[in-house]
Amino acid sequence: MHCTLRQVGTKIETWSDSRGQHLQRGVAGAPSCIGPSRCPAGIRGAHLMVEETPMTNSPAPTAEADGETTHIDVVVVGAGFSGLYAIYTMRSLGLTVQCYELGGGVGGTWYWNRYPGARCDTESLQYSFSFSPELEQEWVWSERFATQPEILRYLEHVAERFDLLPAIQLKTKVTALTYLNERGRWEVETDRAGRVEASFVVMASGNLSVPNAPQLEGLSRFTGEIFHTGDWPHQAVDFRGKRVAVIGTGSSGIQVIPRIAEQADHLYVFQRTPQYSVPASRAHLSDEYVADIKANYPRIREETRRAALTSLPFLNRESAKEVDAERREQVFQERWADCRGAAHFLTAFNDLLVDDESNALAGDFIRSRIRETVRDPETAERLCPIGYPFGSKRLCLDMDYYETFNRENVTLIDLREQALQSVAEGAVTTTAGAYEVDAIVLATGYDGMTGALTRIDIRGVDGSLLREVWAHGPLNYLGLQVAGFPNLFTVTGPGSPSVIGSVVTSIEQHIEFIRDLMVYMRARDLATVEADETAQKNWVEHVNEVANKTLFVKGNSWWQGANIEGKPRIFMPYAGGVGPYRTICEDVAADNFRGFTFGPASQFTGQ
Numbered sequence: 043m044h045c046t047l048r049q050v051g052t053k054i055e056t057w058s059d060s061r062g063q064h065l066q067r068g069v070a071g072a073p074s075c076i077g078p079s080r081c082p083a084g085i086r087g088a089h090l091m092v093e094e095t096p097m098t099n100s101p102a103p104t105a106e107a108d109g110e111t112t113h114i115d116v117v118v119v120g121a122g123f124s125g126l127y128a129i130y131t132m133r134s135l136g137l138t139v140q141c142y143e144l145g146g147g148v149g150g151t152w153y154w155n156r157y158p159g160a161r162c163d164t165e166s167l168q169y170s171f172s173f174s175p176e177l178e179q180e181w182v183w184s185e186r187f188a189t190q191p192e193i194l195r196y197l198e199h200v201a202e203r204f205d206l207l208p209a210i211q212l213k214t215k216v217t218a219l220t221y222l223n224e225r226g227r228w229e230v231e232t233d234r235a236g237r238v239e240a241s242f243v244v245m246a247s248g249n250l251s252v253p254n255a256p257q258l259e260g261l262s263r264f265t266g267e268i269f270h271t272g273d274w275p276h277q278a279v280d281f282r283g284k285r286v287a288v289i290g291t292g293s294s295g296i297q298v299i300p301r302i303a304e305q306a307d308h309l310y311v312f313q314r315t316p317q318y319s320v321p322a323s324r325a326h327l328s329d330e331y332v333a334d335i336k337a338n339y340p341r342i343r344e345e346t347r348r349a350a351l352t353s354l355p356f357l358n359r360e361s362a363k364e365v366d367a368e369r370r371e372q373v374f375q376e377r378w379a380d381c382r383g384a385a386h387f388l389t390a391f392n393d394l395l396v397d398d399e400s401n402a403l404a405g406d407f408i409r410s411r412i413r414e415t416v417r418d419p420e421t422a423e424r425l426c427p428i429g430y431p432f433g434s435k436r437l438c439l440d441m442d443y444y445e446t447f448n449r450e451n452v453t454l455i456d457l458r459e460q461a462l463q464s465v466a467e468g469a470v471t472t473t474a475g476a477y478e479v480d481a482i483v484l485a486t487g488y489d490g491m492t493g494a495l496t497r498i499d500i501r502g503v504d505g506s507l508l509r510e511v512w513a514h515g516p517l518n519y520l521g522l523q524v525a526g527f528p529n530l531f532t533v534t535g536p537g538s539p540s541v542i543g544s545v546v547t548s549i550e551q552h553i554e555f556i557r558d559l560m561v562y563m564r565a566r567d568l569a570t571v572e573a574d575e576t577a578q579k580n581w582v583e584h585v586n587e588v589a590n591k592t593l594f595v596k597g598n599s600w601w602q603g604a605n606i607e608g609k610p611r612i613f614m615p616y617a618g619g620v621g622p623y624r625t626i627c628e629d630v631a632a633d634n635f636r637g638f639t640f641g642p643a644s645q646f647t648g649q
């Protein structure tokens with residue numbers, strides 16, 4: 043059991059035990075729980091304390107310059123949810139922080155993915171920051187699953203409200219990071235002039251931030267317009283009067299297809315793998331519902347932090363294969379009719395992700411709904427996912443996806459029946475013929491989990507390149523640090539449970555863990571921290587062992603790198619879930635950050 047103190051600004055916002063019970067509110071600098079012996083709750087286990095350095099939300103101290111080199115305490119790469127919270131948190135420790143963001147604005151995923159139909163598929167009231175109760179109460183979501191413009195507005199608001207913009211240099215790509223052994227710092231190279239050295243680097247570069255541009259024969263010769271959902275133009279694209287091809291039917295494809303079908307003259311959907319998708323609830327976000335969540339936010343957030351998939355009381359503890367057919371249909375039907383997020387459907391029964399038989403029953407239910415919805419039986423069969431378990435790829439949430447195939451102006455092309463040959467001049471050509479189109483939308487996903495990290499030349503202590511160290515699959519400890527790459531942290535990368543739950547929950551946890559680690563180091567005059575080789579090896583084994591107990595490993599998903607040619611096939615996220623992962627991190631922290639090796643500041647004195 044653990045006692046966790048969450049400290050925000052000068053106030054202790056929550057202080058809770060592992061059951062999420064609220065114990066006390068207080069003022070930083072005077073917390074009364076300082077370990078098992080004096081814990082007011084009498085909790086005997088690990089206590090994670092961060093009271094050593096009161097946090098402030100004051101502007102960052104000015105970075106020091108030495109000739110041509112600027113010295114920064116923390117460089118943050120990326121200004122999405124992770125980067126914004128990293129700036130806020132590190133700056134609150136009184137550190138100098140410089141964030142570099144490739145995009146022309148903050149928001150990350152929600153800056154780039156402007157395609158029609160883009161929205162979150164986790165309820166917005168959960169898919170949002172929890173670190174500021176004031177922000178939680180102030181912000182008003184207009185829809186249960188907010189659209190991209192609304193999430194972007196939210197993140198822009200966060201950046202302004204907490205005065206984060208001065209720390210962010212936009213339109214700047216980090217190209218190389220080199221560890222300087224003799225100085226214990228990272229040299230940061232960007233595509234802009236200027237030399238920067240940083241004591242720490244936080245890679246908030248996203249796990250779905252590098253669009254996957256598929257190697258399609260002839261694409262460069264295509265005469266019409268080409269779009270990628272992950273890098274959509276800022277001006278609205280008008281598809282009226284046009285013949286459009288959408289290539290790819292993953293989460294983004296499923297969101298964009300119905301919206302383009304509403305506009306285009308004709309839409310051709312090129313499908314390689316049919317997906318399991320559940321209709322998103324259209325239920326109005328009533329004032330009562332919002333007020334209830336807002337009134338109970340501390341408890342709900344704490345439950346979210348402790349749960350594997352979701353906090354809302356979704357998990358049905360029955361087994362799908364053990365209830366009778368009528369009960370099974372009733373539960374599935376209720377969740378299908380008013381689905382409040384992928385986790386809502388995945389937890390319809392307690393064994394859908396671990397038991398083949400129960401899993402197949404969920405798959406059967408979805409296939410029945412597809413056959414019921416899509417009028418043309420052949421199209422319906424083509425849309426039915428087969429050959430991989432339900433939930434082993436990210437479960438999609440849609441608005442009118444299957445219904446769209448009843449439209450006269452939509453044709454489904456199954457690439458398992460007719461292979462894609464080329465995309466040249468004005469047509470997409472398969473082995474069955476040419477489909478003339480004016481525009482192509484690539485909904486081909488991302489180089490997930492590792493793409494942003496391996497595209498930067500990151501060189502560690504012995505000059506090794508991270509992408510080479512990871513050539514046979516990612517290695518790290520707790521998903522947060524790689525042996526040989528001191529003081530460099532990865533957020534929501536491989537080994538993190540982020541994509542298994544609501545990603546923002548993991549982002550906050552990761553950043554807070556890094557913060558606590560820095561506080562620990564500062565109190566002990568330590569300058570470097572690095573994942574220990576053995577701890578890393580054990581962690582990677584544990585990640586694989588946990589994944590192998592689930593059905594996740596049976597889907598050829600981006601979670602396994604299966605969408606990228608030549609990428610090692612390894613299930614990258616931590617399948618144990620968000621809550622169990624947090625408990626492991628708390629144990630590690632309470633045990634003097636077990637598995638990390640520290641170096642004293644004295645080794646670099648005289649610099």
Ligand SMILES: Cc1cc2nc3c(=O)[nH]c(=O)nc-3n(C[C@H](O)[C@H](O)[C@H](O)COP(=O)(O)OP(=O)(O)OC[C@H]3O[C@@H](n4cnc5c(N)ncnc54)[C@H](O)[C@@H]3O)c2cc1C
Pocket residue numbers: 119120121122123124125142143144145149150151152153155160161162163164169214215216217246247248249250251294494498533534543544545546549
């Ligand atoms: C369409 C879509 C819908 C999603 N819906 C959900 C959802 O409903 N629920 C959920 O939990 N998650 C969802 N996700 C996952 C989503 O990515 C995360 O929830 C979250 O937004 C990630 O935030 P981040 O800050 O970690 O990364 P990002 O938002 O990806 O931000 C990373 C930033 O780093 C920048 N960057 C990368 N490399 C460099 C470099 N070398 N130099 C400078 N800048 C760099 C990028 O430009 C980017 O802006 C969705 C993802 C997509 C693509």
